[in-house]
Amino acid sequence: MGLSNGEVGATSHELLGAQAQIWNHMFQFINSMALKCAVQLGIPDVIHNHGQPISLSELIAALNVHPSRAHFVSRLMRILVHSDFFAQHHHVHRGCDDMEEEEAVVLYSLTPTSRLLLKDGPSNTTPLILMILDPVLTTPFHLMGAWLQMNGGDDPATICTPFKMENGMPFWDLAAQEPRFGNLFDEAMEADSKLLGREVVEECGGVFEGLKSLVDVGGGTGTMAKAIANAFPSINCIVFDQPHVVANLLGSTHNLGFVGGDMFVEIPPANAILLKWILHDWSDEESVKILKKCREAILLSKNDEGNKKIIIIDIVVGHVDKKEKMVDKKSIETQLMFDMLMMSTVTGKERSESEWKKIFLAAGFTHYNITHTFGFSEEENVILKKCREVIFLSKNEGGNKKIIIIDVVVLWGMLITRRRWWMRNQLTPSSGSIC
Ligand SMILES: C[S@@+](CC[C@H](N)C(=O)[O-])C[C@H]1O[C@@H](n2cnc3c(N)ncnc32)[C@H](O)[C@@H]1O
Numbered sequence: 001m002g003l004s005n006g007e008v009g010a011t012s013h014e015l016l017g018a019q020a021q022i023w024n025h026m027f028q029f030i031n032s033m034a035l036k037c038a039v040q041l042g043i044p045d046v047i048h049n050h051g052q053p054i055s056l057s058e059l060i061a062a063l064n065v066h067p068s069r070a071h072f073v074s075r076l077m078r079i080l081v082h083s084d085f086f087a088q089h090h091h092v093h094r095g096c097d098d099m100e101e102e103e104a105v106v107l108y109s110l111t112p113t114s115r116l117l118l119k120d121g122p123s124n125t126t127p128l129i130l131m132i133l134d135p136v137l138t139t140p141f142h143l144m145g146a147w148l149q150m151n152g153g154d155d156p157a158t159i160c161t162p163f164k165m166e167n168g169m170p171f172w173d174l175a176a177q178e179p180r181f182g183n184l185f186d187e188a189m190e191a192d193s194k195l196l197g198r199e200v201v202e203e204c205g206g207v208f209e210g211l212k213s214l215v216d217v218g219g220g221t222g223t224m225a226k227a228i229a230n231a232f233p234s235i236n237c238i239v240f241d242q243p244h245v246v247a248n249l250l251g252s253t254h255n256l257g258f259v260g261g262d263m264f265v266e267i268p269p270a271n272a273i274l275l276k277w278i279l280h281d282w283s284d285e286e287s288v289k290i291l292k293k294c295r296e297a298i299l300l301s302k303n304d305e306g307n308k309k310i311i312i313i314d315i316v317v318g319h320v321d322k323k324e325k326m327v328d329k330k331s332i333e334t335q336l337m338f339d340m341l342m343m344s345t346v347t348g349k350e351r352s353e354s355e356w357k358k359i360f361l362a363a364g365f366t367h368y369n370i371t372h373t374f375g376f377s378e379e380e381n382v383i384l385k386k387c388r389e390v391i392f393l394s395k396n397e398g399g400n401k402k403i404i405i406i407d408v409v410v411l412w413g414m415l416i417t418r419r420r421w422w423m424r425n426q427l428t429p430s431s432g433s434i435c
Helices: 014-026 028-041 043-050 054-062 068-084 126-132 136-151 162-167 172-178 181-204 223-231 283-302 329-345 352-360 378-395 413-424
Strands: 086-093 103-110 213-217 236-241 256-259 272-278 309-314 368-371 405-406
Touching: 014 028, 028 043, 028 126, 043 054, 043 103, 043 378, 054 068, 054 103, 054 136, 068 086, 068 103, 068 368, 126 181, 136 162, 136 329, 162 256, 162 329, 181 223, 213 223, 213 283, 223 236, 223 256, 272 283, 283 309, 283 352, 352 368
Parallel strands: 213 236, 213 272, 236 256, 272 309, 309 405, 368 405
Antiparallel strands: 086 103
C-alpha cells in the first residue's frame, strides 16, 4: 500500500530539503528577537555615535554588557550581519616590524536598514519594533489554534480575538486603559507616520492639490496631519480620534486642530478624509460603516469646488507589479504576516483589490484608484489629474466621490529603490478604477 501525499516518491535529498525549510520557518522568531535585542541594547546608536566602523571590543565596552557575557556579543552580531542589519569588515592590523604577526580585526558598520533604527534619526522605526514584539502582541499568537476551535458566534459585539482571549478585553480598550501599552502603541504609530508623512507630502503631493480641508480619521496624536498641514498651509487639517487619544493635544500651526469623537457615529465634514492604517483594523461590516460615515462627511463639506476624496493608506494584498514581471515574495509574505497580526489582535484584515472593491461598492462609492507605490514621477501626476477629470464628468452620479488608496506594499526597505527604478524607466504605476 502506497503512502499518501507523494511521500512515497520523495528522495532522502528532498526530505532533508523539506526538513531544512521547516527548521528555517520554525526559527524565524529568533530573527525577530535578535533584532529586538539589538534595539534594546541600542547597538545601532553605539555604532553611529562611534563615527567610524567599530571593533567588537569597542562595541562591547560601549554596550554596558556584563564582562561575563561579553563573548556572546559576537554571536548576536553574526546573525544580525547575516540578516543585513549590520555590515562586517575585516581590517588587517599589521605589526610594527616584519616579525610581528598580522591580526585581522572585525569591524562593524551600519547598513541602510539599521539607519532606520537610530533613536534620533528622522525615520526611527524602533518604537514599531518594540510594539510589535511586545508580549502583549506576541502571546495571543499562542492561542490561535484554540481560538479557531471555539464557537465565534455571530454577534459582532461579543466578537473574541486571540488578543481578547489573552488580555480579557479588546485591543482598543487595553490601549485606552493601560498607559504602558497605550503609549507603546501611540509611539509606534507616530514613528510610522513620521516616515510616511514625509514620503506622502514629498512624493504624493498631487493628491492634496486644491483641497481646502482634510480630516485625518483615527489620526492618533497627529503626526501625519502635521506633515500635511505644514506642507500645505491652505488646507485646514483636523485630527479626529477617540477623546482620550486627542485630549490636551494642540495644533502646532494655524491650520491644524484636534477633535475627539467616534468614527462610527459622526465624522467632522471636510473635502477630504484620510484613513491611514484604519480600515485594516476592522471587519468588512465595520469598514463599510466607517466608509459611509466618511462619505456623509465629504458630502456635507462646503468650499470644495467639486474636489472631494477619501485617501486610504493601507495594504493591497497580492499586488504584483506586472511591469517588473516578478513576484516580490518577501513583500507578499510581509502582507500576509500583517494579515495574521490583524487576525490575532483586532477584527480586521488585509485586503486584496477585489476585497477592497467590494467594501467600496457596499459603502456607496463609484470610483477608486489605486497607486501601488509612493513614487510619483511627473508622468504619474498627469495620470492622477486625468482621473480627477473623469470624476468631474460623472457629477450627476450623486456627487464627486473618489477613493484613492496609497498601497504601502513596498514600504519595507524597497520604497526608494522601486521609485528610482520607475523614474529611470519612465513607467507608470498600475491603477484600477470602476466607473
Ligand atoms: C492603527 S491606529 C492608526 C493611527 C494613525 N492613523 C497612524 O497611522 O499613525 C488606529 C487609530 O484609530 C483610532 N480609533 C479606534 N477606534 C476609533 C473610533 N471609534 N473613532 C475614532 N478613532 C478610533 C485609534 O485610537 C488609533 O489612533
